[in-house]
Amino acid sequence: MDLVDKGLMLPLMEEFYTIQGEGFHKGTAAYFIRVGGCDVGCHWCDVKESWNAETHPPTSIDSIIANAKKYSDTIVITGGEPLTWDMGPLTHGLKKEGMKTHIETSGAYPLTGVWDWICLSPKKNKLPVGDIAKKADELKVIVYNKHDFIFAEEQAAQVEDNCILYLQPEWSVRDKMVPLIVDYVMKNPKWKVSLQTHKYLNIP
Ligand SMILES: C[S@@+](CC[C@H](N)C(=O)[O-])C[C@H]1O[C@@H](n2cnc3c(N)ncnc32)[C@H](O)[C@@H]1O
Ligand SMILES: Nc1nc2[nH]cc(C(=O)O)c2c(=O)[nH]1
Numbered sequence: 001m002d003l004v005d006k007g008l009m010l011p012l013m014e015e016f017y018t019i020q021g022e023g024f025h026k027g028t029a030a031y032f033i034r035v036g037g038c039d040v041g042c043h044w045c046d047v048k049e050s051w052n053a054e055t056h057p058p059t060s061i062d063s064i065i066a067n068a069k070k071y072s073d074t075i076v077i078t079g080g081e082p083l084t085w086d087m088g089p090l091t092h093g094l095k096k097e098g099m100k101t102h103i104e105t106s107g108a109y110p111l112t113g114v115w116d117w118i119c120l121s122p123k124k125n126k127l128p129v130g131d132i133a134k135k136a137d138e139l140k141v142i143v144y145n146k147h148d149f150i151f152a153e154e155q156a157a158q159v160e161d162n163c164i165l166y167l168q169p170e171w172s173v174r175d176k177m178v179p180l181i182v183d184y185v186m187k188n189p190k191w192k193v194s195l196q197t198h199k200y201l202n203i204p
């Protein structure tokens, strides 16, 4: 649809006020906007229901912005893969209303939108495109197996010096991977540990 192509409507899966569970801003209250649509296909993705954009109703960004404003001045846009869509209109609208815009992205599609914080979580099966690595504020690599440490170093070589580096265990294998991550971070202290703390807190 034309309005979706222009980023004036977006396939909205859900929106919720919670605590950012992951990465640099963990522990901070934030309003989450989860946009449907992703074809990256991570086999361990914890929101597979987001993938098919057709199952999420096209929603006007004006109503998304008006809702968000009621809850928080920190807005996290996630998905699905938000960069499937033009994030320009939504983020300009949020910023015009004085909100801070944060994105959770794989970087698999070109960067659009104006962002106060970019969390780049690259995926092997669809690598980041363009210069998003140079703009990332944090790099958050998911560790599912040992090879992911090698992938993490390859991705860390792409970001700027001030980008904060995180290793986050894939949830289903956390008991196995946490000890390896702890050991790796102690040996390579440029990295920090990120946990999905919202899952421990039983919040969205
Ligand atoms: C669901 S994704 C949506 C945003 C974007 N598609 C991306 O992957 O960055 C949000 C965050 O959750 C992470 N994630 C997804 N499934 C996970 C899992 N099973 N265990 C740990 N982290 C996971 C992703 O790597 C990403 O950092
Ligand atoms: N609380 C909470 N924090 C999060 N940080 C990133 C999330 C995401 O799914 O993008 C997420 C999420 O789904 N819930």
Ligand code: SF4
Pocket: 038, 039, 040, 041, 042, 045, 046, 047, 048, 050, 079, 080, 081, 106, 123
């Ligand atoms: S890129 Fe993000 S939303 Fe898409 S499958 Fe991977 S973790 Fe899930």
Ligand SMILES: [Mg+2]
Pocket: 046
């Ligand atoms: Mg999540």
